[in-house]
Amino acid sequence: MSKKDDDEAARTERARRIGLFRYMLIREAADPSLTRHQRGALVRKLAQAEHIDADGRPVRISRYTIDRWILEWRQGGFDALVPSPRQSQPRTPPEVVELAMALKKENPDRAAAQVRRILRAQMGWAPDERTLQRMFHKTGLVALKRARPKDSFGRFEADRPNELWVGDALHGPRIDGRKTYLFAFLDDHSRAVVGHRWGFMEDTVRLAAALRPALAARGVPQYIYVDNGSAFVDSWLLRACAKLGIKLVHSAPGRPEGRGKIERFFRTVNGEFTVEIASGAGEVGREITDLAEMNRLFTAWVENIYHRRMHSETKAEPLARWMAGAPFPVPQPAALAEAFRWSENRRVAKTATISLHGNRYQVDPQLVGHRVELVFDPFDLTVLRVRLDGKDAGTASPFQIERHSHPKAKPETPAEEPKTTTTTGIDYLGLVDTAHSNHLGQKINYAALAPAPAVTVDLTTEDTSPGREA
Incomplete structure (x- = not known):
């Protein structure tokens, strides 16, 4: 290129x-x-x-x-x-920029307004104050600020279910020698766990595996509040929230106010769930050898124990308090699938072909020379939708396929055969799993609580997600 x-x-x-x-x-x-x-x-x-x-x-x-x-x-x-991608030329003459930076380096305590006054006196003209401030910030010449006084914050709680979800990741125990991570989303009003997923990696794919089923079953929240971890600031998450009309809010670095509820939930997880898992040979607890079992046991614990126990703050069962606001409208399958696809831009070659991560595809010859957007499921690069200026321009037919998934879409490695070990004591998580199966019978279908959508869904749209993993 x-x-x-x-x-x-x-x-x-x-x-x-x-x-x-x-x-x-x-x-x-x-x-x-x-x-x-x-x-x-x-x-x-x-x-x-x-x-x-x-x-x-x-x-x-x-x-x-x-x-x-x-x-x-x-x-x-x-x-x-989205503005036009055309490049704009800088309007501030280079000599003015050079002098402004020299004045700032000479005396870092000079504010942008003071530098502007000096420039006007010296040259008869100067950029506006905001332009100088942006210039100093971009070049790292911003003067040091005094320490901010510590603020006091009152207690906060969302007024209704699905107004605010709080998301975070927990570092969990090791399974078969590999560290695990839990992505979870908590409804701020009810403290109900609306979405969760254990995985071997702390990345966007595992985040999607927790968030997408939550949106499909529990509805779309007004806000999602997360920290600045790499998975939560990925452009994929911003695109998904924008497509579904969700306002994504990140906590300011060093100021995690409002995240205490999910941190308290993670302490409960460590104290009641992960403590019962044997993370090494000879340890007391249930030995888990694959993620499927880990997620099944965690679902049983959440639905049968955590959701049905009175919360110390709300004085109500989390699930019952969340259900008080039901039913919640859920996104249509086609809209949800579109939100969780990834996209990249490529220019169509003279041969009416495009390349994507080592693969080559054939597109409409009328697109030659144009820069198009490719929309795809990161786990299946054999199916690409082509868009030109935001409008559908057909599909890209596979011409030469070298890889079938995006480099970032790394599936979980299949676990080895379960090890035969002799354990003693009470298997708490096994009891929880059995109680969950006996008392609930089957998983609650939250999506059925919402009214059926009036618009017919195009069943030809392939509903694939980046959360598909072993």
Whole structure:
């Protein structure tokens, strides 16, 4: 790929990041349930605050711009927020930039406003203060700030079920010598576990395996609150939330306020579930040899023990408190499948072919020379949907397949044959599993509680997910 193509790819990726930033900024203010007065107050508050843009720089957005983005989102959806990827030329002359940086390095305590005054006095012209601030932030010349006083926070709880889900990952015990990780999502109002999954890796695929079934069975929350772990800041998660209309909120680094509920749940998991698992030879507890058994036992513990025990804070059973707000509408299968697909951009060669991770595909000859978006299931690279300027442009027919899954889509390694060991004592998790099977009979179908969707689903759309694993 030439340097020109690399530059264009970088501009396209940056345009998508800008679109995601705009969506995350206006999503709450664009809520159609808000009154005109409520929306105006929220937009004014957003205009007064400082935000971190797609390039990691602190910026302020005017009220007029926020209102315009809301209108564009209502008229054209998420794609309307993505700007043109064309490159803009810098308007500040290089000599002015060089002098401004020299003034800042000379005296780091000089504020942007002071540097602007000096430039005007010296050259008769200077960029505005915000331009200088962004320049200093990008080059690492921002002056050190005083330590922020410690704030005091009151207790918070969502007003209703499915208003706010809190997600996090727990480092668990070893299974057959491999470390495990639990991705879990907790409903803030009821403390019910709406989604969970144990896996061998702490990545986006395992995160999707926990989140997608939760959305399909429990409905779509208004907010999802997570930390800044690599899996939670992946562009895949931002795309999925944007497609489903979920506002994804990340906690500020070093300020984990509001995450105490799921951390308290993880302490319960360690104290009641993982403590009963033997993570090594000779240890007391149940020896688990594969993830399927791990997830089955954990589901039994959640549904039959945790969900049916009165919570110390809410004074109610988590599942019963969550069910008090039912039924919840669930996304249509086609919409959910689209949200959890991945996408990449490629330019169509003169031979009407494209390449993706070592594979070659044939596309419509009319697309030659165009840069298209490829939408796919990361576990099945034999089926690619092609889009041009956000519109469907057919499928890409496999021409030469070298790999069948995305490099990041690493399935769990199948476990070896179960080891024969002699254990003594009480198998607590086995008792929980048996009680779960006897008392519940079958898993609760939460999706059946929601009214059937009026729109007919196109059954030809393949419902594949990145959460498929052994």
